[in-house]
Each structure stands twice: as structure tokens, then as C-alpha cells.
Amino acid sequence: MRLSYSLALTGIAVAAPATVTTAATIDLTVTIPQLKVAEYHKPYVAIFVEQPGGTVAPKTLAVWYDLGKRNNAGTKWVNEMRTWWRKGGRTMKLPADGISGATHAPGPAKVTLNTGDLPVGKYDLVVEASREGGGREVVRLPINLAGGTAKAAGTNELGAVTAVVKK
């Protein structure tokens, strides 16, 4: 609860001075599929933007993992989201304000993400899910920070993903 509150706060704080230049918000819906498996654990999810072939470094927008564990033990498995981990996760400290979040149960999970100081341009919004005892999947949505809507869907670990970018 506390973390989602700080997420909202960060959004406002950054958006206010930055609207003149770049900051955009992304209304993101990530559908966590209902899976018929013997032992189900809610997936860890990492959400980041990167610029394939571009100069802007990947930027992490959200990481959903087991926040409830003692001694920050839930972070032990975040490297299972390999793509994200390699592209920035491993140099990050978790929990991170405005980024860490709890895992989501099956169904559509709606979040609002702030792109902060990212320059306007075309990016890939990457959603990566990894599940204990399950698989891993990466879904990419080409987005433009100037605005627009992008949709994509996974096949195993992720369902439909929709991003509405607002400048």
C-alpha cells in the first residue's frame, strides 16, 4: 500500500516541472493469465523502456516481486527476469521508490507509470514476467512518448498488454 502511494507521489512530483519538456505518463494494463497448474505462484514482473539501437539507456519503470518477505528476501529471484536484469536490474537497488510493487493476481493489472526524464522519442516498452515453477515471457510494445496506444499479447506467462501514452 505504502509503495503504491509513493508511486503516485513520485508521478506528481516529476510531472509538474517536466511537462514543459518531456515527461509522459503511461496507463498500462498487464493481464496476468489464469493458469491451470499444480502449484501456482503469482509471477514476478519487470517493466522497462529501452531504445533498440538508440542511445538512451534502458529505464526501469516498475518491478513487481514478493515485497512481504523478511530481509528483502524477495529480491533473490528478480534475476529470473533475465532480460530486465541484464539491461539494468542488476545495477539497481531494490526496493526502489516508485518502482517496487507487489505481485498481481491473475486478471488485468492497471498501473500508471511515469517516464520521468526520458527524452521524447520512440521506445520499446518491455514487460517481462517470470513465475516460480513456471516459465518466462517477454512482451514488447513499440511506443512513442509523444502519445498513442500500443497493444501486444503474450502466449504463456502474459496475456494482453495495453499501453496508453499521454504527454
Added chain:
Amino acid sequence: MIKTRILAALGAVSMLAMSGAAQAHHPWILPSSTIADGQDAWVTIDVGVSETLFAPERPAPLTNVKVWAPDGTEVPVEGGVSGKQRSSFDLHLTQQGTYKIVNTGGGVMGGYKQGGEMKRLPRDITPDKIASSIPADATDVRINEMSSRVESFVTLGAPTEGAAFKPTGKGLELQPVGHMSDFVTDEPAKFRFLADGKPAANIAVTLIPGGTRYRDARGEVSLTTDAEGVVTIKWPGAGMYWLGASAKGAPTIQGATERRMSYAATIEVLTP
């Protein structure tokens, strides 16, 4: 008499094999994982020689195995075991960055003809004994100076190519072009080979994907270094790879007639 003749023939054959580029058995250092994270982590390192990659077959002694931490300090190899099929030790990663595990070897092999018969020099001969071991009436003297370097790389956190990767300037070595671990299938990798510290241009490099037991084709990829000693590799898929090369050079040991340097590395490639 028959026995000596067979031995002599064998000697000639093995000398021939030695001088050829093909290696029947591959030396390797195999980490249980090349990527780890956290404040510290453990990996298990196996050291062996085998035809089937990377199945244990023959152990390689740990005597000359050295581990270099990201900051260039040496990490002692402790608690190692040499089994029937492979040697093994556990490595505690305590520094962030890339560790280098190295096994070097070298020596002299050779022979000569005396009275029409091929004779071999003793296996464990040291360079200072060469001159006294060759009789005055020997002909066709061939003394092969050899050096080998086998490596693998393990990274805790993000990869580094710092002090641990300073070339020694001796024999055939691999120099990072970018990082030396953390490879993924959708990014081509570049490696620079150095022979005695200088770019090893135009040498043959072989890439073999691990898991040879589970397929019929060997899947070997043959490459050649460019003028800068660099090869670019497009990974056929994820997995452990054996990367090997050998080069000839001018002998550095008194009396040696040929010199061969070999290099091998185990590299892990993951899906992006």
C-alpha cells in the same frame, strides 16, 4: 625389435598429430554458471579434457589452475578434488565483476632419428636437458615448444574487464572486446586473439556448441581472425560453447625447432 619398431612408429604418429591443427580432445574449464548476483555467490568449477563436450572424461590437474578476481588479485583455489573423470572446486565470488579462471600448461616434445630409427625425447623433459638428450649422430631433430591456455569467466553482478584481463604477453591469449561474459543470442560477440601480446591475425578459430552427445552433427563453426586478431561470432543458439584456437610462432626455447600455442575458453550464451 618388433616392439621398438611399433613404439617408433607411434612416436612418429604422435609427433605428426602434434604438429597438426586438429585437437582430438578438448581441454575445458566449466563453471556451473557464468552469471551470478547478490553480495556474494558460489559457483562450481569443473576442469577436464574430453572429446564429448562438456562430458567429464579425463581430469586435468588443478596444480596450474589460477583464479583472478575482478580487481586483478589472485584468489587461491581451495578444497579442490581430482576425480576419475574431472577435477573440481568451488569458487566463492565476493567481488562485483568478472573473474577469470585460467589453466596454463606447456612443455617440450620432440624426437630425432638415430641409425634410421625414430626416437622420442622423454615426456617430462625440461628445456635445459634438451641439448644433452640429443646424441651427436642424431638427424631429423624436431623439438616442439608448446604452450596452452584454457580459460573461463564468471561474473558476479555486472561484467567488468579490468585488471584480471591484462594480457601476460606470453603465448596465445584472448583479450576482451567489450565484456567476456554475459553473452546473449541476439548480440554478436567479438573476441581478440593475441599471440605474445600482439594481435594474432589470420589464425583459425573453432567454435563448438556444448551438448555434442545429444546431436548427430558436430555443429562446429570455423572462423578466421582478421588483421586485428578479431573474430566476430553470431551465436547459433543459447548454451555453453567451447572456443578454441591455435597458432604457430617463433621458438623461444634454445634448441626448439617449432612452437605451437593453443587457447581454449568456455563461454556461456543465454537467451536475450
